[in-house]
Amino acid sequence: MQIRVQSAPFDYGTECAVFCADRQDVGAVVTFCGIVRDDGGDLQHMEIEHYPGMTERALTKIAQQAQDRWELLDCMIIHRFGPLEPGERIMMVATASAHRADAFAAADFLMDYLKSRAPFWKKENRPEGSGWVAAKDSDEAALSRW
């Protein structure tokens, strides 16, 4: 299990490759990558604030829940904070299992939980001003699936 909270960029492709290298017990790997999306075409940059200390605790707890619940051989969460440009990778999760159903469910679960239960907040900067991204009711509702 690997949890990384960092301001530095990470290389999604390299992380995917390393995550599933040299293992013969893994049959299925699922990865998710979140990217700074420029909805309106005028996003200048995004700023991600987090709660150092609690962030690592929350992510570790979420990853442990996933490992308790599904048959995972490995799982990884990387999440950035600080300023990010449109198109930059914000975060990724990866899960490895013998079977695809566990790898998919665990990755989906990790994403739902870290959306609403990991202490990150996003601020978008546009020419007309800056504003905090509001949490979506649908994200909170998604937790009831698990």
Added chain:
Amino acid sequence: MQIRVQSAPFDYGTECAVFCADRQDVGAVVTFCGIVRDDGGDLQHMEIEHYPGMTERALTKIAQQAQDRWELLDCMIIHRFGPLEPGERIMMVATASAHRADAFAAADFLMDYLKSRAPFWKKENRPEGSGWVAAKDSDEAALSRW
């Protein structure tokens, strides 16, 4: 949309990186990678047979169904055939969307359908002999989720 059926190895990490490069409309990328798993510890190699012509048609149809059903900005399927060693990457799918729910559902759907509806057959070679991998009832049952 990209469909590749090939005997040559592919580089999972590179494909992941290229798939989500230089896009500012994509918020979520999900990838799945299937790996030759050595259950019993004595798998010598796997041989994947396919039906040239029908394979490409079936994969294209499955990818189109995913695109009709979810809001995808892109999707990709790579599937190998021929001999593979334990630990080698058999296939991958990747989906890109503005939102994570669509990317996850579409990737999960692609995997369920190509498990049971794309004309591939796996033969395992072990010291005690070789045998065709039997389709699982659970794989057929998984289709009813969609």
Added chain:
Amino acid sequence: MKLEILYFAWVRERIGQPRETIETDAPTVAALVKELSAREERYALAFSDLSALRVAVDQELTDYDATLSDAREIAFFPPMTGG
């Protein structure tokens, strides 16, 4: 009519060849299976449990009731195991 028949995986192994061209008047897949099974023991053996087989007509999955008019290529194989 002339039909191209393809066999995959253990069906190919039981029949002993990957493909053959045959001349037939079978109106449906079921009739074709019956005709082939009557030919030789290896066909009868391969087609002994139809529920364990899948069939494609012109590269589209179908069932044993499927008509063969205009068909060019029929394939028989076990349930698929992709992914």
Added chain:
Amino acid sequence: MKLEILYFAWVRERIGQPRETIETDAPTVAALVKELSAREERYALAFSDLSALRVAVDQELTDYDATLSDAREIAFFPPMTGG
């Protein structure tokens, strides 16, 4: 007792500082919120809609009923938007 209070995102902006150490006898989070709100307008404003806020005691999410005995660090912030 001495408590470290942390504010994040727009709560931090409204309060005007990321953290502060206070001396309080508040037995619960709710009592602490009431005490802070009575202090100055900027606190009252930040805490005006508690349903829009989340609270963590010693880095664990909790609710306003949570007791503060043995607590060292209390954080207030909006609903999280990770991922």
